[in-house]
Amino acid sequence: MTYIKVRDSSKIYQTGDEEVRANDAISFEIKKGELTIIVGASGAGKSTLLNILGGMDKPTKGDVIINGKNIANYNTRKLTTYRRRSVGFVFQFYNLVPNLTALENVELASQIAPDALNPEEVLKDVGLASRAQNFPAQLSGGEQQRVAIARAIAKNPELLLCDEPTGALDYHTGKSILKLLQDFSHQQQKNVIIVTHNGMIKPMADHVIELFDGKVKADVRNANPTSVEQIEW
Numbered sequence: 001m002t003y004i005k006v007r008d009s010s011k012i013y014q015t016g017d018e019e020v021r022a023n024d025a026i027s028f029e030i031k032k033g034e035l036t037i038i039v040g041a042s043g044a045g046k047s048t049l050l051n052i053l054g055g056m057d058k059p060t061k062g063d064v065i066i067n068g069k070n071i072a073n074y075n076t077r078k079l080t081t082y083r084r085r086s087v088g089f090v091f092q093f094y095n096l097v098p099n100l101t102a103l104e105n106v107e108l109a110s111q112i113a114p115d116a117l118n119p120e121e122v123l124k125d126v127g128l129a130s131r132a133q134n135f136p137a138q139l140s141g142g143e144q145q146r147v148a149i150a151r152a153i154a155k156n157p158e159l160l161l162c163d164e165p166t167g168a169l170d171y172h173t174g175k176s177i178l179k180l181l182q183d184f185s186h187q188q189q190k191n192v193i194i195v196t197h198n199g200m201i202k203p204m205a206d207h208v209i210e211l212f213d214g215k216v217k218a219d220v221r222n223a224n225p226t227s228v229e230q231i232e233w
């Protein structure tokens with residue numbers, strides 16, 4: 001079953017006389033439950049695409065059909081509802097609220113979603129039950145990213161979007177975060193999309209979309225994705 005269908009989607013920025021085609025007639029489909037990696041060099045258009053899929057931005061033209069609805073036609077209010085109900089976000093620098101504990105950060109997200117999961121349970125699932133009362137500054141980078149993932153998962157979203165989720169972490173910590181995301185996708189049949197410039201992690205995905213200069217350069221499915229533990233980079 002198709003969960004995401006992007007059809008001829010372009011994002012064009014006009015700065016003075018210059019036109020930047022951040023996304024240039026992009027088309028692809030993502031099936032329900034796929035763990036997808038969007039890979040490409042700096043400036044290839046990855047974040048632009050992720051922002052459009054997450055309803056934070058709209059394409060200049062084209063269709064972005066999520067679960068049968070074309071969000072490219074949504075107004076601001078409908079996009080806000082879409083983001084709130086259907087999307088969890090994980091960013092490179094965690095973006096936790098510094099004066100709230102780990103648990104309160106997760107509760108914040110669960111309060112705005114109708115089908116939210118129990119924040120304490122989700123913190124336990126990411127291995128942080130014992131750190132629930134810690135503030136972000138009292139946690140390591142990897143632990144902060146686990147809280148950020150718990151916060152995103154607690155909304156029980158259909159779609160989890162991760163922009164360079166291991167970009168600020170060391171190798172082993174980064175690997176444990178990728179494992180968490182792979183397990184979440186495969187065990188719960190949820191769509192996870194990871195944006196990265198690191199092509200070495202492609203084998204962990206069910207689906208790899210490679211961007212180059214705003215265009216889809218490759219669109220490949222992995223019938224047998226590799227477990228994160230077995231990938232070295």
Ligand SMILES: Nc1ncnc2c1ncn2[C@@H]1O[C@H](COP(=O)(O)OP(=O)(O)OP(=O)(O)O)[C@@H](O)[C@H]1O
Nearest residue numbers: 013020022040041042043044045046047048049197
């Ligand atoms: N608001 C904007 N105004 C003008 N140009 C923009 C804007 N946002 C992005 N761009 C341009 O669009 C292109 C794609 O940017 P984007 O951030 O999507 O790339 P990226 O693949 O995510 O890169 P990185 O890995 O460095 O984050 C770049 O050339 C960028 O300069």
